[in-house]
Amino acid sequence: MTPVVRAAGARQLFTVGVALAAGLVILTAGLGLAGYPPGRSLAALWQGGFGSWYALTSATLLRSVPLITIGLGIALAFRAGALNIGADGQFYAGAIAATAVGLQVGQWPPILAIGVVWTAAAIAGALWVGVAVLLRLRFGVLEVISTLLLNFIALAFVSLMVTGPLQEARHTYPQSDLIAEAARLPVLPGSRLHLGFLASIALALGLWILFSRTTWGFRLLATGASPRAAAIAGGIDTEATIAAALLGSAAIAGFAGGLEVTGVSYALFQNLSPGYGFTGIAVALLARLHPLGVVATGFLFAALEAGAGAMQRDAGVPSVAVYVVEAVVIVVVLLSDAYARRARAAQVMEDPA
Amino acid sequence: MSPVPEVAGGFAGAAVRVATPLLLAATGELIAERAGVINLSIEGAMLCGALGAAIAGVSGGPWLGLFCAMLAGMVLAALFAAVAVGAGADQIISGTAFTLLATGLTGAVYRRVFGSAGSGLSLRTFGAVEMPLLKTIPILGPGLFSQPVVTYLAMLAVPTAWWALYRTRAGLALRATGESTEAAMAAGLPVRTIRTIAVVIGGGMAGLAGGSLVLAQVGTFAEQMTAGRGFIAIAIVVLGGWQPFRVALAALLFGAASALQFVFQSLGLAVPYQLFLMLPYVLTLLALGGMVGRVRAPAGLGK
Numbered sequence: 163m164t165p166v167v168r169a170a171g172a173r174q175l176f177t178v179g180v181a182l183a184a185g186l187v188i189l190t191a192g193l194g195l196a197g198y199p200p201g202r203s204l205a206a207l208w209q210g211g212f213g214s215w216y217a218l219t220s221a222t223l224l225r226s227v228p229l230i231t232i233g234l235g236i237a238l239a240f241r242a243g244a245l246n247i248g249a250d251g252q253f254y255a256g257a258i259a260a261t262a263v264g265l266q267v268g269q270w271p272p273i274l275a276i277g278v279v280w281t282a283a284a285i286a287g288a289l290w291v292g293v294a295v296l297l298r299l300r301f302g303v304l305e306v307i308s309t310l311l312l313n314f315i316a317l318a319f320v321s322l323m324v325t326g327p328l329q330e331a332r333h334t335y336p337q338s339d340l341i342a343e344a345a346r347l348p349v350l351p352g353s354r355l356h357l358g359f360l361a362s363i364a365l366a367l368g369l370w371i372l373f374s375r376t377t378w379g380f381r382l383l384a385t386g387a388s389p390r391a392a393a394i395a396g397g398i399d400t401e402a403t404i405a406a407a408l409l410g411s412a413a414i415a416g417f418a419g420g421l422e423v424t425g426v427s428y429a430l431f432q433n434l435s436p437g438y439g440f441t442g443i444a445v446a447l448l449a450r451l452h453p454l455g456v457v458a459t460g461f462l463f464a465a466l467e468a469g470a471g472a473m474q475r476d477a478g479v480p481s482v483a484v485y486v487v488e489a490v491v492i493v494v495v496l497l498s499d500a501y502a503r504r505a506r507a508a509q510v511m512e513d514p515a
Numbered sequence: 516m517s518p519v520p521e522v523a524g525g526f527a528g529a530a531v532r533v534a535t536p537l538l539l540a541a542t543g544e545l546i547a548e549r550a551g552v553i554n555l556s557i558e559g560a561m562l563c564g565a566l567g568a569a570i571a572g573v574s575g576g577p578w579l580g581l582f583c584a585m586l587a588g589m590v591l592a593a594l595f596a597a598v599a600v601g602a603g604a605d606q607i608i609s610g611t612a613f614t615l616l617a618t619g620l621t622g623a624v625y626r627r628v629f630g631s632a633g634s635g636l637s638l639r640t641f642g643a644v645e646m647p648l649l650k651t652i653p654i655l656g657p658g659l660f661s662q663p664v665v666t667y668l669a670m671l672a673v674p675t676a677w678w679a680l681y682r683t684r685a686g687l688a689l690r691a692t693g694e695s696t697e698a699a700m701a702a703g704l705p706v707r708t709i710r711t712i713a714v715v716i717g718g719g720m721a722g723l724a725g726g727s728l729v730l731a732q733v734g735t736f737a738e739q740m741t742a743g744r745g746f747i748a749i750a751i752v753v754l755g756g757w758q759p760f761r762v763a764l765a766a767l768l769f770g771a772a773s774a775l776q777f778v779f780q781s782l783g784l785a786v787p788y789q790l791f792l793m794l795p796y797v798l799t800l801l802a803l804g805g806m807v808g809r810v811r812a813p814a815g816l817g818k
Contacts, residue, residue: 196627245607293800301804307750308803311796314743318796322789444615448607480626482738485619492612496604504603 174450175458181494182462185195185487192486193479203477207484210472211465219353221468222461227425228253228418228435230460231362232442233341234369235414237451241373242407245384248294248309250413250439251316252287256416258323259286260423261430264341265328275344280361280420287416288409290316293404305408313439320432328430337431356425362457365414368455382407415439444492522781525786527658529777531666532732534770536724538669541755541762542676543720548752550713551693551815556595556611557721558745559617564725566621569736570628572638577730580638581665581723584730588722589715591617596714600707606817614745622738629736633660640734641665641793665723672720677759689713693813721745745805754802757813765802772798777787 184206193200211222232249239246246252260283267275294312298304322334323329349358373379384392385403390482392398418438427434445463449455470484540557547554567587572580591613599609629636641663649660680686692699692709699706724744729736751769755762776791 192623196623297800297804303800303803304753307753308800310746311750311800314747314796315793318789318792321786321792323788326787440611440615443611447611480623482619482622482626485615486623487619489612489616489619492608492615493598493604494599496608496612497602500602500604 165483170226171452171455174455177495177498178448178459178491180461181303181491181498184494188490189483189487196477198477203473203479205478206473206479207466207469209476211469214474216353217468217472219350219355221471223355223359223467224353224426224464225468226464227356227358227362227460228422228438229441229464230443230457231358231365231421232415232419232438233445233449233456233460234362234365234453235411235418236368236442236446237449237453237456238258238382238414239384239407239411240446241379241382241451242404243389244290244404244408244411245304245306245392246294246309246408246411246415247306247443248291248312248316248412248439249418249442250435250437251309251313252290252412253419253422253435254316254320255286255290255412256283256419257423257430257434258328258419259283259416260345260420261328261338261341264345264423264428265339266342267341267345269342270342270344272344275342276347276424279341279345279424280417282416283423284413287419288413290416291408291412295408298408299401299405305404313461314345317432320430320434324430324432330429335431338429340428341423345424346428347421348427349425354426356421357408358421358425365417366457373453415442441488444488448492448495522778524656524658524669525781526771526774526778528662529658529774530770531659531662532770533773534766535662535666535669535731536744537748537769538763538766539665539724539727539753540721540745541751541766542669542672542759543717543724544748544752545717545755545757545759545762546676546680546689546720547710547714547717548816549693549757549813550689550710551696551813551818552596552600552714553606553610553749553817554592554712554714554717555593555607555746555749556613556617557588557593557717557748558741558743559614560588560591560718560721561725561728561741561745562614562617562621562739563591564722565729565736565740566625566725567722568726568729569625569636569638572730577641578637579762580730581726584726585639585719585722588725592718592721593711595718596711600710600714618739625736625738636735638734640729641731663727665727665731667725668723673763676758680759690813693780693815696815696818720804720805721748721812724748745773750799750803753812754799754806756806768802769799773775791814 190204192199193203210217212218233252236246236249260279263282264279267272267278290312294305294308296306298305318500324336324338330337330339347358349356381398381403384396384398385400389400393400422434441463445459446456466484466487470481473479540561544554544557564584564587568580568584571583595609595613598604599606643661644664646660650656680690688704689709692704692706696706725741728740752762754765768776772795775794776788779786779791
């Protein structure tokens, strides 16, 4: 990394640190006002995220897998300026495919079974966004609207699957049977952390190389920065770049659904995603769409959400309160960016040379 | 009496019921977007409105509840405006953040105020007000004109928004701001003030929309009860081509598509209900595909 990039990274890290502190201060004040014991709540928040080896691996790192993976997918699309806000729908498409295939691969060697299930999940995610890509290319429908609408269709589709073709053999609950043992990921001994964590880190490294070392990564950025300039000056087929970015982004989100089914739930049910697609947007944006940054912010949000669970158990604080911390972190970083931009603009005005 | 008028009347009533909160929220979002601000936090403003309505409605009755719903929506929108307009931060990211904030805040406050189980919260709601004469229109009359007062407010909001946008100086200034920030600034318009006001009005209407869910439909609050209706309202603004009456039509179409399930249920067809849940979204996608080139977004939207 060049010194400039490293300095920018350090500055961003500092900003996020300040933002996190601000979020925790506001949380503490809110807890105090609402009459919860702030000290015990914050201790529980820390304990739940980092307090023990089990908390770190089986709560925080486990939770970070879908957030990091979906965040990476969103970063890919957003780099090209394609606003894929339908990651939840693509996640569910992947989860449906992973379950459907995972139920059938009992006789296969695990490596093959897992490989096929993951591939199916990624393809399903891409096919799901294919509708939005088609609508954009053929009819000019903006993907920000179409991917959003596809989320609601996917939710109804999951409900249809778990009460219909994929419902468990007993036909009691709206959920699928467990997938074959061969398709379940190995876990770190003594924890629930599964192999998918390494897969998400590998994906981050792969995307980092793709973004920073290949012409395709440059094409993405150029298209995202200014489609007109990219098309006219760069000779880039921007619509094709956006389509490819959307398909890749959705394949990653579908893969995240496959990871969740093969690593955590082993089955399909409704509400498998507690809004990962939405949190994933925050994760990606906070990391400035940088793949390694996504790993860091995904880890941070996962720790907060893992800690929130403990806060609810130990101090009775509603776990959803942690969304307030996440929101404050995003807003503080936004304000710091806006301030820096203005300071730069003012400097240019004073010193045009 | 044959069941056909009953089914048709029930269908029309259900369509209007589903459309009411969407109509309020979409009209509010339309005002913000015509001023150049895309506000994704109206989903959060709806949630705040719903909780405000529940808290104030418990002791103060539905009218106070509705008023507080509007206030709650305006407060969230004002916070969003301070960041997205005042500080000039990215609108999409700010909107995401404030919806996240509202989700956390309403959930936590609700559990604190009403207890973690949250069962048994039952509010007095607006009863149906029958419009004399209009309700005697055959078939559709009873469905359309025997509705809670909030629905008539939503119906009134549409011509009011049209008049304000197209027939007043303030509306002209607002639309100019949405078309080109630079030109509006050059003309001496207070761009940030105009945008902030538009966003806050939109937030108030989203708050009313959330309040209408609580006070005119379910009579209770549930976490994340808006279930994406704020986002649907944004899609409806696009579907309506950023024009008040077309936006109203789009909201009604969405309501009608959602209400179809009641018709099919009463006909006793053995079709999985999930297909009807999908229908409004599928139809909206198709309708968006069919509108290409016929509508244009405000040129300064999101900038």
